[in-house]
Amino acid sequence: MIDYKKKYLDLKASYHQNKKPVPVSFREIVDIKFQDRATHLIHTYPAKLIANIPYFFLNNSYFANENDSILDPFAGSGTVLLEAQLAGLKPYGSDANPLAKLISKVKTNKYDIEIIKSLFDNIEGSYFKNGSKKDYPNVINIDYWFLPHIKCQLNNILKCIDEIENDKYREFFLLNFSNLVKKVSLADSRVSVPVRLNPNKYPDGHSIKAKQESTLNNLKTIDVFKKFKEIYYQNLKRFSNKNESRKISHKGIIISNDARNLNIENQSIDLIITSPPYAGAQKYIRASSLSLGWTKLGEAEQLKSLDSKNIGRENYKKQDYQTITKTSIEEADLKIEKIFKVNPLRAHIASNYLNEMKIAIQESIRVLKKDKYLILVAANNNVCGYEFETQKYLNQIAIQNGMKVECEMIDDIKSYGLMTKRNKTASIITCEWVSILKKNSQES
Numbered sequence: 001m002i003d004y005k006k007k008y009l010d011l012k013a014s015y016h017q018n019k020k021p022v023p024v025s026f027r028e029i030v031d032i033k034f035q036d037r038a039t040h041l042i043h044t045y046p047a048k049l050i051a052n053i054p055y056f057f058l059n060n061s062y063f064a065n066e067n068d069s070i071l072d073p074f075a076g077s078g079t080v081l082l083e084a085q086l087a088g089l090k091p092y093g094s095d096a097n098p099l100a101k102l103i104s105k106v107k108t109n110k111y112d113i114e115i116i117k118s119l120f121d122n123i124e125g126s127y128f129k130n131g132s133k134k135d136y137p138n139v140i141n142i143d144y145w146f147l148p149h150i151k152c153q154l155n156n157i158l159k160c161i162d163e164i165e166n167d168k169y170r171e172f173f174l175l176n177f178s179n180l181v182k183k184v185s186l187a188d189s190r191v192s193v194p195v196r197l198n199p200n201k202y203p204d205g206h207s208i209k210a211k212q213e214s215t216l217n218n219l220k221t222i223d224v225f226k227k228f229k230e231i232y233y234q235n236l237k238r239f240s241n242k243n244e245s246r247k248i249s250h251k252g253i254i255i256s257n258d259a260r261n262l263n264i265e266n267q268s269i270d271l272i273i274t275s276p277p278y279a280g281a282q283k284y285i286r287a288s289s290l291s292l293g294w295t296k297l298g299e300a301e302q303l304k305s306l307d308s309k310n311i312g313r314e315n316y317k318k319q320d321y322q323t324i325t326k327t328s329i330e331e332a333d334l335k336i337e338k339i340f341k342v343n344p345l346r347a348h349i350a351s352n353y354l355n356e357m358k359i360a361i362q363e364s365i366r367v368l369k370k371d372k373y374l375i376l377v378a379a380n381n382n383v384c385g386y387e388f389e390t391q392k393y394l395n396q397i398a399i400q401n402g403m404k405v406e407c408e409m410i411d412d413i414k415s416y417g418l419m420t421k422r423n424k425t426a427s428i429i430t431c432e433w434v435s436i437l438k439k440n441s442q443e444s
Helices: 004-018 052-058 079-086 098-108 113-129 148-162 167-184 207-221 224-243 284-294 300-308 330-342 344-367 390-400
Strands: 022-024 069-072 090-094 253-256 269-274 368-378 381-383 386-388 403-411 432-439
Touching: 004 022, 004 052, 004 403, 052 079, 052 269, 052 368, 069 079, 079 090, 079 098, 098 167, 098 253, 098 284, 113 148, 113 167, 113 224, 148 167, 148 224, 167 224, 167 284, 269 344, 284 300, 330 344, 330 386, 330 390, 344 368, 344 390, 368 390, 390 403, 390 432
Parallel strands: 022 403, 069 090, 069 269, 090 253, 269 368
Antiparallel strands: 368 432, 381 386, 403 432
16 A cells, blocks of 8 residues: 555655656546545536545645544535545535535535435426426526427426425436436537537537537437436535445535635644646536536526626626736736736736636635645646736745645646637646645644
8 A cells, every 4th residue: 555645755855856847647546436435426527536536645744634524625526525524534625616525515415325215216207297387497598508308307307306305315316317417418528618519510520520410319208317326426426436435424415505605613624635626628507507506506597796796707897807916926927917918808818817817715724734745736828828827826925825845746647628729818737836834833
């Protein structure tokens, strides 16, 4: 078994010797097939943190010991929370996206498998017994994204799930239902934000054209409940496997809707591991909009409000970016001034992102115990042709608020794009930086 503490100490020594970030491959250090591990894959979600990174730190006695409290203020779909739970630790999290909160909550819950099976039998019986329901939830552009017979079948499944009285178990089936939604929609599965299938965009003989035509043909005759049943069986197996882990003793707890206002006591957290959102990089609410609508967690009229709560969002009124917004970081301000001359909106997105991240980082430091660690996973990207050094700027914010860099690593991940190809300022993440920051013992 790999001694992760020794491995980290070697990396730390190399960092201090060479005075530069240490190249690592967390996929090689932690050689585990996470797609088969517990409940990691119960639901799709954009820009997931690879589980190898939190696993390395959470199963490392240098950073965490049994029953320690672990926080991810940008929990997303709960990768850190689940790995903390599997390591016998107490996970706490926060996220502004109601769908992310649902995924994390269900992913880290413990369920009685026999109760789940009995409830599914009830759903199946009700589905085939009940007539067609017409009072659809307020899903944004529902008729644009769903064929009539699919819309009807989805609604019938939802009505059956709504009959479950126990909140915990209803949420389990609601999550399975949410994971079904995009799979039976007219949205292109290759793109995180909904983009409608359009095979006519491609010439005859093109592989994407053929695949999209096949998908559209399948949707014309698809049995939506059968697809729901397949997803249910897959997740039932995942939870059965998870229940076999003897270390698990705590469920994941989503504390807050906002990383800038955590409902956690001062100096109560032993370790923070997080991968914050990027400035204008992922449209989390838009990517989740179909599931949010169908689950009633964010119906059409609520999406704008939900988006406004996300750090790194793109939607601002024109009057918001008529002048340059300053940050507390000199290097960033110089870069933002250059971006402003090209695109004032993107300059405002970047500056407001850093200002909101400053509040979130200060809040994380507040709840962290003295002499404990914040593991910050971040990536840089290009904005209007200029490199925006997000990792460096976030580190500077942490240092300004009483943290000290103990080690920096860089992992050549190349795992996902930052924006849709339609955005001319798009770029691809070529690597991720992992900063290990220690809270000074003098800080309150």
